[in-house]
Amino acid sequence: MRNILTIAVKEIKQDFRDVRTLVxxxxxxxxxxxxxxLALSNAFTNSVSLGEMKVLVKNSSSGVLSTAFExxxxxxxxxxxxxxxxxxxxxxxxxxxQNHYASYMELSDSGISLYGNNRSAIExxxxxxxxxxxxxxxxxxxxxxxxxxxxxxxxxxxxxxxxSGYIKETSILANRQxxxxxxxxxxxxxxxxxxxxxxxxxxxxxxxxxxTAPRLAAAPVRRSEVFAGKVLxxxxxxxxxxxxxxxxxxxxxxxxxxxxxxxxxxxLLTEVVMAVSLGLGVSYLFKxxxxxxxxxxxVQLASFFGGAYFPVGDASGSSVTSYxxxxxxxxxxxxxxxEMVYKPSVSxxxxxxxxxIGLAVLLLAVSAVLMRRKEGF
Amino acid sequence: MNVLEIRGLTKKFGNFIAVDNMxxxxxxxxxxxxxxxxxxxxxxxxxxxxxxxRPTSGEIKILDKDIAxxxxxxKLNLGIVPQDLAIYEDMTAYENVSFFGGLYGxxxxxxxxxxxEALEFVGLADKVKGYPKNFSGGMxxxxxxxxxxxxxxxxxxxxxxxxxIDPQSRxxxxxxxxxxxxxxxxIIYTSHYMEEVEEICSRxxxxxxxxxxxxxxxxxxxxxxxxxxxxxxxxxxxxEVAEDQLRLIPGVRTxxxxxxxxxxxxxxxxxxxxxxxxxxxxxxxxxxIRAVEEQEPxxxxxxxTLTGRNLRD
Numbered sequence: 001m002r003n004i005l006t007i008a009v010k011e012i013k014q015d016f017r018d019v020r021t022l023v024x025x026x027x028x029x030x031x032x033x034x035x036x037x038l039a040l041s042n043a044f045t046n047s048v049s050l051g052e053m054k055v056l057v058k059n060s061s062s063g064v065l066s067t068a069f070e071x072x073x074x075x076x077x078x079x080x081x082x083x084x085x086x087x088x089x090x091x092x093x094x095x096x097x098q099n100h101y102a103s104y105m106e107l108s109d110s111g112i113s114l115y116g117n118n119r120s121a122i123e124x125x126x127x128x129x130x131x132x133x134x135x136x137x138x139x140x141x142x143x144x145x146x147x148x149x150x151x152x153x154x155x156x157x158x159x160x161x162x163x164s165g166y167i168k169e170t171s172i173l174a175n176r177q178x179x180x181x182x183x184x185x186x187x188x189x190x191x192x193x194x195x196x197x198x199x200x201x202x203x204x205x206x207x208x209x210x211x212t213a214p215r216l217a218a219a220p221v222r223r224s225e226v227f228a229g230k231v232l233x234x235x236x237x238x239x240x241x242x243x244x245x246x247x248x249x250x251x252x253x254x255x256x257x258x259x260x261x262x263x264x265x266x267x268l269l270t271e272v273v274m275a276v277s278l279g280l281g282v283s284y285l286f287k288x289x290x291x292x293x294x295x296x297x298x299v300q301l302a303s304f305f306g307g308a309y310f311p312v313g314d315a316s317g318s319s320v321t322s323y324x325x326x327x328x329x330x331x332x333x334x335x336x337x338x339e340m341v342y343k344p345s346v347s348x349x350x351x352x353x354x355x356x357i358g359l360a361v362l363l364l365a366v367s368a369v370l371m372r373r374k375e376g377f
Numbered sequence: 378m379n380v381l382e383i384r385g386l387t388k389k390f391g392n393f394i395a396v397d398n399m400x401x402x403x404x405x406x407x408x409x410x411x412x413x414x415x416x417x418x419x420x421x422x423x424x425x426x427x428x429x430x431r432p433t434s435g436e437i438k439i440l441d442k443d444i445a446x447x448x449x450x451x452k453l454n455l456g457i458v459p460q461d462l463a464i465y466e467d468m469t470a471y472e473n474v475s476f477f478g479g480l481y482g483x484x485x486x487x488x489x490x491x492x493x494e495a496l497e498f499v500g501l502a503d504k505v506k507g508y509p510k511n512f513s514g515g516m517x518x519x520x521x522x523x524x525x526x527x528x529x530x531x532x533x534x535x536x537x538x539x540x541x542i543d544p545q546s547r548x549x550x551x552x553x554x555x556x557x558x559x560x561x562x563x564i565i566y567t568s569h570y571m572e573e574v575e576e577i578c579s580r581x582x583x584x585x586x587x588x589x590x591x592x593x594x595x596x597x598x599x600x601x602x603x604x605x606x607x608x609x610x611x612x613x614x615x616x617e618v619a620e621d622q623l624r625l626i627p628g629v630r631t632x633x634x635x636x637x638x639x640x641x642x643x644x645x646x647x648x649x650x651x652x653x654x655x656x657x658x659x660x661x662x663x664x665x666i667r668a669v670e671e672q673e674p675x676x677x678x679x680x681x682t683l684t685g686r687n688l689r690d
Contacts, residue, residue, distance in 0.1 A: 006479045010468070017467045211461035215524065218427035219480040220452040376429045 003221045004229040011233025015199070025195060025241045029188035030248055036309070037181035037253065044180040051080070053123045056101040058086040060108045064145065065138065069107060072134045081127065103127045176342055178256065183311060185255030186341070189245045190334045191308040193271040194299055196238035200279025201295045203230050204377050205288075213377040227371060231276060231364070239272045258341030260349075267340070267349045270356035271333045274363075281363035284370035306330025329356070378441060380405050380532045380563040381426070386435035388421050388587075395421040397587035399435070403532075403565065403580075408558050410578030411567040412680060418587035419567055420460070423534055426565075427457045439532060453481060456530035460537040460567075462521050464509050470496060470520050471505040478527030488527070495526040498556075500549060515546025522553065533557065534565045539573060551577055571677045581676070585684045595676055602674040602682050605630065608643040608652065609672055613665035615639050622662065626654050631681060639667075644681055 016022060059069065073083040084101070086092050092104040096115050102123040104115040114131060116124035178186070204227075207213040216226055246265065249255040257264055278298075283291045303309065305321070306328030316322065325331050332352050339348035381403040388396040396418045403409045413419040424430040426437055428444065428451075437444045444451040457463075464473050475492045483491055496502050499519035509517050518538060525533055535554065539547045554577055558564055568574050574581060575595055583591040583598070591598055612618065615634050618641060623632045628649025633642045641659075645651060652671070659666060674682075 002484075003480060006476065010465075010476050013472075014465065014467050210463075210465065211459060212463045212465065214424065214427060214429050214459045214461075215457055215463040215477060216480075217429040218452060218455060218457040219477065220449045220482070221480050375431055376424075 003225045004232060007221075007226060007229025008233035008236065011230055012237050015233070015237040021199075022241075025192060026244055029192050029245050033181070033184045033188045033245075033249060033253065033255075037179075037184045037255075039180075040310075041180045044178065044183060053081045053102045053120075053127065054100075055081060055083050055127055056086055056090075056092050056095055056104045057083045058092055058104075058106045060106075062109060064141065065107065065109060068138055068141065069134075076130065081130070105131070176256070178338065178342055181249075181253050182256045182341075183338075185246070185249035185253060185257070186337045187308045187311075187330070187334055189242055189249065189268060190271065190306075190330050190337065191303050192245050193238070193242050193268050193333070194275045194302060194329055195241075196234065196272045196275035197279035197282075197295050198292075198299060199238065200231075200234050200276040201283045201291050203234055203276075203280055203283065204371075205283060205291075207377055217376055223371060223377070224368070226377075227368070231280065234276045235269075235273055238276060239269050242268050242272060256341065258344055260340060260344070260346055263346060263349050264337055264340060267333060267336060267353055267356075270353045270360070271329060274329060274356040274360040277360040277363035277367070280367045284367045284374075302328040302330050307334050378405055379403065379438070380407075380440060381565070382436075382438040382441070383422075383426075384436045384438075386422065386425065386437065387433045388418075388425060388430060389433045395587055396425070396432075399584075399587065399589055401582060401589060401592075403563060405531075405563055406558065406561065407580055408554065408564045408566055408578050410574040410581035411565055411584065412571075412574060412581060412676075413567075413584035414684060417584045417684075419584050420536065421587075422584070423536055423565070423567070426534060427455065428452065453528065454531040456525035456528070456533040458522050458525045458533065458535040458538050460540065462509075462517050464517065464520050464524060466508065466510040469506050469508055470501050470512075470523070473509070473520060474523050474527050477524045481528035483528060491527040491529070495523040496520075498526060499523045499553060513543075513546075515542040515549070518542050518546060518550060519553075522550065526557075530562070532563045532565070536567050537569065538566075539568065539570065547573075571675075571680065575676050583680060583683055590683050591679065598676065598679045599674050602679050604647050605674060605678060605682055606645055606647045607672040607674060607678050608645060608655065609668075609670040610641045610643070610655070610659065610666060611668040612639050612641065612659065613667060615641070617663040617665075618659065619662040622658055623655060626651050626658060629655070644678065 057073075059066065061069065076083065083105075086104075092106070093115055095101055096104045096117050099117060099119050102117055102120045106113040106115075112131065112135060114128060116128065118124075207216060207226075217223075243265065246257065246261075246268070250257050250261075279295055282295050285291070286294055301324070305325045306312070307325075308330050312325055312331065316326075332355060336348050336352035339345050379402050381401070383399055383401040386396055386399040386401075387394065399418075399422060411419050411422075421430065425432050426439075426444075428448065439451040440454055442450050465476070468476065471492060474495050475488060478488050478491055478495075493502070493505070496505055499522050501507075501516065501519055501523060504512070504516065509520055512520065518540075522535070522538060538554075539550050542550075551573060554564060554566065566574065566578055578595070580594055581592070581598060582589045591601065618634065620632050620634060623629060623641070623643065628646040628651040629643055630646065631644040633644075634640075635642065643655060645655075652669070656666065656669065
């Protein structure tokens with residue numbers, strides 16, 4: 001065990017002294033997170049800001065309707081809707097046509113007419129909805145007045161108005177949704193986790209190219225110890241990089257990581273273990289630079305199709321793209337993280353964790369068998 | 378007690394036999410020269426002794442223990458100085474020696490003391506915090522040696538430890554080898570520099586085509602060569618020398634023009650009196666002769682006679 005730790009510490013020390021690689025591993029995802037997070041912020045927003053709305057009103061009503069309407073306009077002002085009286089000489093319909101107001105309303109004792117503005121469709125719908133609420137209430141009041149006129153005033157009482165209100169907010173997206181920075185914080189962290197494969201593919205070969213393999217082979221250390229030490233060192237180094245990216249995104253960029261950060265980190269750790277095992281497995285299966293090239297290609301494709309650079313939707317379809325997307329460790333890890341953080345569903349993490357660990361065990365077993373068959377390193 | 382014993386050692390790579398039924402015994406306190414041209418099989422042999430390669434057949438014993446069965450014991454008593462630098466450029470000299478010392482079970486204060494001792498021994502005590510990437514070639518070679526010393530092995534294999542370094546560093550390393558030997562270390566030494574082997578080795582084996590073709594002290598080996606003579610001719614310039622014409626003279630075995638000085642070295646049958654014909658041929662071709670010397674056979678002559686090649690070929 002001490003030999004494994006000695007080799008692991010040596011690996012970590014060497015990796016963190018490789019400043020160029022370290023800067024690339026940390027600066028690239030953080031800068032990309034910042035750029036994409038800021039540039040694509042609108043693409044992730046689900047709300048529309050309407051601002052203040054102006055409604056032109058010609059009020060020729062009298063009595064109860066006039067009183068009720070005044071109460072209504074007073075309440076609406078609190079919600080940012082201003083009712084402007086039609087001045088003499090003004091043509092209400094023409095004002096709408098000129099886009100000076102969101103809507104034009106005519107009140108008389110015989111009823112209410114509302115003119116909408118096609119160029120302010122959302123605002124028009126909001127006003128129409130509120131007016132509908134008002135007329136329903138007024139009709140109810142009129143019915144009450146016929147039976148118990150004394151209780152009509154209670155219906156338009158300001159205090160009870162504010163309690164019931166004319167506006168009720170209903171969201172069809174009940175769960176919290178990730179903003180652009182939130183999304184890229186998750187995606188970049190997952191991407192950095194997969195980069196572990198790129199360093200792992202050179203893990204054993206680096207001892208051969210440095211010329212240190214004969215000395216390691218001659219030392220009283222089992223090859224399995226060298227193997228385990230290097231794998232452990234690589235996992236720790238790569239996970240520390242992921243951890244730094246996660247912490248910077250959370251505390252410096254304010255990205256949301258949910259209520260179960262430790263579980264999110266566990267998921268990312270299993271991804272790193274799987275990535276290191278993948279790199280190692282490929283280095284034993286393919287000779288020389290072919291293995292590095294293959295891993296580089298895989299990581300790039302997995303990042304692109306897995307949603308590291310832009311969000312990917314549901315990939316359960318049968319198209320080739322969906323199939324490639326599903327094969328990406330970034331896709332399944334990122335998807336699990338998103339569900340875990342935003343659904344929020346802790347159980348969403350376990351299938352991805354199991355898949356990562358299962359693949360890691362398989363790839364490490366293949367590497368171990370191939371290592372035992374091979375002479376030297 | 379034998380420090381190293383090899384019996385019937387064979388290594389095949391497919392159909393190619395790199396080491397062919399080799400047997401060898403090295404006693405305690407020897408500096409054993411292992412000579413062979415490139416591809417002769419000496420590196421393969423060293424790689425099998427150091428467990429980097431598995432023998433196809435045969436047996437290797439270190440301190441009377443079979444390395445196949447007592448691998449840990451054998452390895453604890455073996456130090457390797459590989460031909461290619463086996464050091465980490467991004468770790469300090471101290472960290473390099475300490476890391477490899479740690480793999481031999483050294484810990485704490487003992488590891489620290491042994492690391493400092495090894496660095497002191499190779500003259501790098503003032504460079505403990507230095508990174509090898511900033512070292513000269515000679516300093517890197519010395520660090521390469523230090524990494525094999527911290528665990529105080531009984532047997533050290535030095536594979537071309539002086540290749541590509543300045544004369545000063547070479548002398549330092551050769552003196553270090555002698556000192557290690559005086560301290561009780563047995564050393565297997567390979568080199569492309571024949572003069573180094575002649576200078577420090579107590580016994581020498583010549584390897585060719587995977588077999589040991591001669592073995593003994595320098596005197597024993599040169600005594601076997603009685604049928605050849607070495608002629609050294611110094612000329613003003615090598616430009617006029619017709620090398621091919623010299624080879625056609627009866628008795629001449631090889632003709633070698635020196636790379637560094639205007640000297641022709643001719644390896645010839647001792648029984649054939651051909652010196653006059655050689656000199657006449659040189660004068661006919663316009664070469665200006667400065668000196669002629671007939672030399673006693675040396676290790677180079679032995680090597681050339683036995684293998685038909687120069688050591689550096």
